[in-house]
Amino acid sequence: MNPTPASQAPPDFAQARTLRQKARAAGLDPDRWYAVEYDHAVKAGQVREVVFWGTSIALYRGADGQLAALQNRCPHRQLKLTHGVVEHCRLRCAYHGWAFDRDGWLVDYSHDSFGKPLIKTRLRSYPVQVRYGLIWLFPGNPEAALERALPEIPELGGEAPWAAFTVDFTWRTHHSMVMDNICDFAHAFLHRKYRPFIGAKLTHYEASDDRVYLTYDAYMAGGRISGIFIDRQRVNTRSIELCYEYPYQWTNTGGSIKNWSFLLPIDRCTTRVFFLFYFDALRIPLTSLKTPKWLTQTVLNIAKPLLFKPLLAEDGFALEAEQRGYESHYDAPPIELNPVVPLFQQLTARKWEEYLARTAPAGEAGT
Ligand code: FES
Ligand SMILES: [Fe+2]
Known part of the structure; x- marks a missing residue:
């Protein structure tokens, strides 16, 4: 429970008046790599929710061992895809069974499409990599991911x-x-x-x-x-x-x-x-x-x-x-x-x- 009434919540970044208030309202730059999970914590066929600064991301590992990270919201009825299941290298929504590949493209309905072709729609996907036993995710602009290095150890x-x-x-x-x-x-x-x-x-x-x-x-x-x-x-x-x-x-x-x-x-x-x-x-x-x-x-x-x-x-x-x-x-x-x-x-x-x-x-x- 938030002990402060909403009207008296700490100021957001734009409203902050002191340095401390600014720091306490600031996020961290999404255009960096962030450790989000242990490599061993996401087994083949498993999906986990990762949240970066309020954005929910579905992190999963396909049957081939490769990781993928997708926007965690089915475009059909907005369910979190983390309720769904991993099938081979795809993530399938728990409700009507729409399936997405690791680039985020809708690739399959599990049901009759009422005579309509497959909708061309794509979820946001996030770069991921593994190092030091941790899974690293790049929440920002994917083009910037190549220029940003992980900490060297x-x-x-x-x-x-x-x-x-x-x-x-x-x-x-x-x-x-x-x-x-x-x-x-x-x-x-x-x-x-x-x-x-x-x-x-x-x-x-x-x-x-x-x-x-x-x-x-x-x-x-x-x-x-x-x-x-x-x-x-x-x-x-x-x-x-x-x-x-x-x-x-x-x-x-x-x-x-x-x-x-x-x-x-x-x-x-x-x-x-x-x-x-x-x-x-x-x-x-x-x-x-x-x-x-x-x-x-x-x-x-x-x-x-x-x-x-x-x-x-x-x-x-x-x-x-x-x-x-x-x-x-x-x-x-x-x-x-x-x-x-x-x-x-x-x-x-x-x-x-x-x-x-x-x-x-x-x-x-x-x-
Ligand atoms: S809500 Fe995801 S397939 Fe319908
Ligand atoms: Fe300490």
Whole structure:
């Protein structure tokens, strides 16, 4: 339930008066690739709904293993095609059985056509690709998809890819709050149980074009269990680099512990986040020996549910509470101590403004 009456809802982008309001109303540019699902979560013959900024998309995998993504609305009676079934490489609507190929063309009725030829109609289709165990979708102009690259993660390719895992959450929070959270290390108090960073001090920051880059001095991985496996002789765990690399975010601790955060803006108050962590090696406890890849992966597989998920769930708790607070008090004067937070918000708002300017008819401002 929305705690704020509709007449007092937070302003949309065009009406926003403060930077914070602008950031909290902004979308993310559709002309980028977005992680939308795990590759393994959509098996051959299955269809899943993906929502990007309020637009529903039917993501399915044909019998040949190829993925496709179509506008999730049957042109006949507007049912979601995710109610339907995958047949070979087509998606067939649940109601009258109209079938669409992966380019979106209507290719078959399942019923008598009353003497009429097949209607020439086409659903919007979206480029998709798989990388890093995730399905990536391009919600914007398909012609721009070829020019836009996915984040490059050389550590996960080549002959000796690092151990890695991904954990995801869907939170009732605006994506800009997530970005503020994952780049702002002033919230160690929230994590006083797991202690992922202690005593963080901002040492450098710079904003340019599509990035905000920053560094903190901090005691990283300060928890008791993580401390057993982190090799502090080999890895500098006294500082961390972070970057809001629009629309993604990455961190790097000592060149050895890295992560990317991929945000999927579902709507103005719902965000799914995929956190991809990768480690080059850990330390065999009580020794100075590096763990082999299989052991690093085993430790990470155990740490994922025991450490990373509960730790990040603390952020989810705070972010959902912040979203509720914002909806009730969006007019409260913003108070911010960390000088980088306004830079994150400026980048988010500016990119959304650019997107609106690029796509709105001349003379119109979008929301
Ligand atoms: S509503 Fe989809 S085929 Fe009729
Ligand atoms: Fe956090």
